[in-house]
Amino acid sequence: MTSSMLLGITTIAYLVASGLYIALLVFRVKKLGTLATGLTAVTFLVQTAAIILRWMESYRMGYGHPPLSNMYESLVFFSWATVIFYFGLELKFKNRILGAFAIPFAFVSMALASMFHPDAIQPLVPALQSNWLFAHVMTCFVGYAAFAVASGLGVMYLVKLKFQGKEGLLASLPELRVIDDIIHKTIVFGFLWLSAGIITGAIWANSAWGTYWSWDPKETWSLITWFVYAAALHARFTRGWGGKRIAWLAIIGFVAVVFTYYGVNFLLSGLHSYGSG
Amino acid sequence: MKSGNGKIMSGKNKNDLWAFFSSVKLALFTFFALALASIIGTIIPQGGEFLHFVESRHLSSGTIKVMQALSLPDMYHSWWFVGFLSLFAINLIVCTIDRFPNLLRLVRMDNIALGVDRIVKMPQRRQWFTAAGVEDAESFFAAKLAGFGWKVRHGAHDGHTLLFAQKGPWTRLGVIGVHTSILLIFVGAIIGSSLGFKASLMLPEGTTAAQVYSSGNDNATIPLKFQLRCDWFELDRYDNGTPKDYRSELTVLEDGHEVLKKAIEVNDPLVYRGITFYQSSYQPIKGSYAVEISDKARNLSHRFFIRPGKEIKWPEAGVGFGIVEQRPLYPNSIRHKIWFNDPAGDPVEFWVANGSRVPVVRGGNKYEIVIKQMYATGLQVAHDPGVWFVYAGCIIMLLGLYVAFFMSHRRVWVVLTPTDDGRLKVNFNGSTNKNRVGFDNHFNHMAEELGADESINLTRE
Numbered sequence: 025m026t027s028s029m030l031l032g033i034t035t036i037a038y039l040v041a042s043g044l045y046i047a048l049l050v051f052r053v054k055k056l057g058t059l060a061t062g063l064t065a066v067t068f069l070v071q072t073a074a075i076i077l078r079w080m081e082s083y084r085m086g087y088g089h090p091p092l093s094n095m096y097e098s099l100v101f102f103s104w105a106t107v108i109f110y111f112g113l114e115l116k117f118k119n120r121i122l123g124a125f126a127i128p129f130a131f132v133s134m135a136l137a138s139m140f141h142p143d144a145i146q147p148l149v150p151a152l153q154s155n156w157l158f159a160h161v162m163t164c165f166v167g168y169a170a171f172a173v174a175s176g177l178g179v180m181y182l183v184k185l186k187f188q189g190k191e192g193l194l195a196s197l198p199e200l201r202v203i204d205d206i207i208h209k210t211i212v213f214g215f216l217w218l219s220a221g222i223i224t225g226a227i228w229a230n231s232a233w234g235t236y237w238s239w240d241p242k243e244t245w246s247l248i249t250w251f252v253y254a255a256a257l258h259a260r261f262t263r264g265w266g267g268k269r270i271a272w273l274a275i276i277g278f279v280a281v282v283f284t285y286y287g288v289n290f291l292l293s294g295l296h297s298y299g300s301g
Numbered sequence: 302m303k304s305g306n307g308k309i310m311s312g313k314n315k316n317d318l319w320a321f322f323s324s325v326k327l328a329l330f331t332f333f334a335l336a337l338a339s340i341i342g343t344i345i346p347q348g349g350e351f352l353h354f355v356e357s358r359h360l361s362s363g364t365i366k367v368m369q370a371l372s373l374p375d376m377y378h379s380w381w382f383v384g385f386l387s388l389f390a391i392n393l394i395v396c397t398i399d400r401f402p403n404l405l406r407l408v409r410m411d412n413i414a415l416g417v418d419r420i421v422k423m424p425q426r427r428q429w430f431t432a433a434g435v436e437d438a439e440s441f442f443a444a445k446l447a448g449f450g451w452k453v454r455h456g457a458h459d460g461h462t463l464l465f466a467q468k469g470p471w472t473r474l475g476v477i478g479v480h481t482s483i484l485l486i487f488v489g490a491i492i493g494s495s496l497g498f499k500a501s502l503m504l505p506e507g508t509t510a511a512q513v514y515s516s517g518n519d520n521a522t523i524p525l526k527f528q529l530r531c532d533w534f535e536l537d538r539y540d541n542g543t544p545k546d547y548r549s550e551l552t553v554l555e556d557g558h559e560v561l562k563k564a565i566e567v568n569d570p571l572v573y574r575g576i577t578f579y580q581s582s583y584q585p586i587k588g589s590y591a592v593e594i595s596d597k598a599r600n601l602s603h604r605f606f607i608r609p610g611k612e613i614k615w616p617e618a619g620v621g622f623g624i625v626e627q628r629p630l631y632p633n634s635i636r637h638k639i640w641f642n643d644p645a646g647d648p649v650e651f652w653v654a655n656g657s658r659v660p661v662v663r664g665g666n667k668y669e670i671v672i673k674q675m676y677a678t679g680l681q682v683a684h685d686p687g688v689w690f691v692y693a694g695c696i697i698m699l700l701g702l703y704v705a706f707f708m709s710h711r712r713v714w715v716v717l718t719p720t721d722d723g724r725l726k727v728n729f730n731g732s733t734n735k736n737r738v739g740f741d742n743h744f745n746h747m748a749e750e751l752g753a754d755e756s757i758n759l760t761r762e
Contacts, residue, residue: 087539147539150546150567150580212706219702223695232568234579234683235499236691237490239377241343251336255329262325292343 027081028143030074031100035138037067038103038131045123052196057120064127068107075104078145087147092161094146095289099137101161102285103130105169113173117206121196125176156228164221164246168281170214171253175278177207178271185268204266207274215253222246241292245284252277322391323399331389338385342376351375390487397480404477408470412712413456413463417728420463420714425731425744429752429759430724435462435717438725441757442715449747451713462717472708473734478701482694489690497685498523503584504531505677506591507606509554513682526574528554532562533591533604534583534676542633547583549678575684582679589675590624590637597667606675612640619644624672630654637672709735713744727759 044060047053078091091097110126137143148157181203188200197203225243230236237243256273259265265273321327346354351374355365372379421428431438442464443453451466500513500523509530515521533550546566553561553573563571570579588608595602596618607613609624626638634655642648645664653659653672661668716728729748733740752759 147541147543147545150544153546153566154568156568216699216702216706220699223699226695227692230688231570232579233581234570234577234681234685236688239342239347244339244343248336248339251332255332258325258328258332288343 025077027074027078030070030077031134031143032138034067034071034074034103035131035134037063037070038107038127038134041067042124042128042131045120045127049121049124049196057123060123060127061114061120064107064123065111068104068111071100071104071107075100082145085145085147087145089148089152090158090161091145092157093148093152094141095286096137096141096143098161098165098285099133099141102165102168102172103133103137105165106130106133106172109166109169109173113206113210117198117202119198121198122173122177122180122206125180126173129172129176151232154228154232156224156231160221160224160228163217163224167214167217167221168285170210170217171274171278171281174207174210174214174274177203177210178274178278181207181271182268185271200267204270207270208260208266211253211256211270211274211277215250215257218246218250218253222250241288242284245280245288249277249280249284252280319395319399322395324392325396327388327392328396331385331392334385335389338376338382341373342382345373345376347375347377386487390484393480393484397477397484401477404473407473407710412465412467412714413454414458417459417461417463417716417718420716420730421728423712423714423730423732424737425741427729427748427752429727429729429761430720431727431757431759432724433757435719435725438462438717438727438757439464441754442727442751445747445751445754446713446715460718464715464717465712467710467712469708469710472704473710475701475704475706475708478697479705482696482698482701485694485697486691489687489692489694492687492690493685494687497683497687500682501581502529502578502680502682503677504529504549504680505586505606506531506534506675507604513680525576527560528557529578530554531678533593534678535673536583536676547580547678549580549680551578575686577683577685579681579683580678581681584677584679586675586677590672591675592622592670592672594618594620594622595669596620597669598665609637620668621648622670625650639670639672641668641670643668707736709733709740711740711743713747 041060041064044056044063048056048060075091078097079089082089082091092101106126107130110123110130113122113126114120180197181200184197184200184203198206222243225246226236229238229243252273256265256270256277259273260270345351345368355368360368368374371381376382433441439455439462443455446453446464446466451468453464453466456463456465499516501516502510502513504510507530509528510525511528512522512524515523530552531549532552535546535548535550536544537546537548539545548564548566550564551562551571552559553571561571561573565571565578565580567580570577572578590607590609592605592607592613593602594605594615599618601618603615603617605613605615607624609627612621612623614621621642623640624637625640627635628638630636636652636654638650638652640648640650641661643663643666645666649661651659651661653670656671656673658669658671661670711731711733713729713731716726716730718726718728720726729751731740731744
């Protein structure tokens, strides 16, 4: 069994789990929810095993580094982080329907990784050989995962709002007030981790190149993302923004995240170029 | 009359200006403006890449002039971008000064003198009656609240007996911490750019430098108060040819004396007198080679930087040597044919692969030779006295965010009021500024336990 095989299984299983969560949303059969959560939990364990295995494989190849060093590995980790964050939400809010708006992110991320990015384990270039690699990527991706789920919940909010009154299909969704609260808390959580991600990146850059901020496109886009969420939080805390507007900001914020994480590597050049492999 | 009116007017103007600079609207505007402007800077390549960009897009000279007038090639340092950053900073300062007194008032407020009318209207509330006396009830609630982890203060107000306890009043200042941390980072950045420098240096192996070259537009030379020598540079590659490690052995000299030696790598710089030298790149010096020979018997070692076809003498060991021929070595290396001579016998010739260490046995003595491409090591040089402000700002920001988002100021009161029928009315109240749900649960749990305790027999009626 190699990590690549396990990750292949993970991709397909997250697809099935996404289908089950969406089926739960549509048909409201409780058993579907149990099945969806069960499958996601097992898949998550398989994925965890695959990540550990890949880490060990890199040692066997003589490179020895955590599997967070290129686009393929980071997409796998993003998927993993999204699932663990979603499980936290499911436990806290005791609602499985949230999965229909979260687990698809885990699947899409795995699918992108396997379709567009080479899965070969590569040695680390000298710039990446640092303990900050782990801290920086970890913090960023916990934040990204939270923002992904927040945007999914934003979509959920807008869908529920649109069909309010003629419920039926969407009756099982949590109340608007509850969704709004979860979106806000998720953004707060993500914002703390994004801040930590930017800071660890700055400290690392300073210890590698002697400059903590150089307006490189990746840095700049992470700052743009930070501004979007900072604006959302200020609008809520001081102007009482909620509901539709926060739902939209959660979606816009995640577009900025996707661009920071994915778009910048392909459309703009800069220091982070090693992340595009 | 007139002057009084004028005074009011100027006071109002001042307040308007103050209100403008302390407003969240301005904060939202600067977030938006900075985000939008930053996008421009990521689309239009900055600095040296700008010329390349305008050439490849065949932009007209008029367009280029407009872009240059707006400082787009160096947008993040342009007057207008720095203007937005300054606006952001002013907004933060004014907003912090504006809100600080109010927050401090909330932190230091005397919650016992708050007024019973307001206390009993707090969001979390319970009301009981008891036949117990005031002192018994007071000590009962004091003991119970202490058991729940609250530090209780006693007081009296308007004929009521009060108990009050609070947790985390200071957490209200978390937001101030976050805002101050951003200002601290700005201060660090300003100190760094005005008192520090960024520079670079290409230092060939075996050479010494006493100055570095500014990375700014002027490329000015910056003299060092010491000398830096590169003794050796080593490049390690993975099997697929990509660089694995590059390493420079550096020596710091003061007035010709060696004071510090360190081998630096990417991510592991050398710091001396507040100046940091980072390994950043390297450059082969064509046609030159670095040779290290050790004389095992006499425990001598020496490094030479040579060109092929010339005899090199090492008088200390009585050795002469040179490169007489070179050939490619599959897949991407070369090998050297070395001519070697010492007093032990006739000269010999042998092949050595680039970078590998080979023994040479001569009579009773043994030498070791390694020969490799000669390099210049590329160093980034930085002096940044502001970086500690930036780091302090970063730490305060994370702590502040945690406090501001995840910690709350929770307050509970017990108000004891004698009633007309000789009993005591008990009001148990609580409030929190954040995490209402969590506090609700805690409060309900406490209220249930208090109500169930039979020592002073609390009843609803």
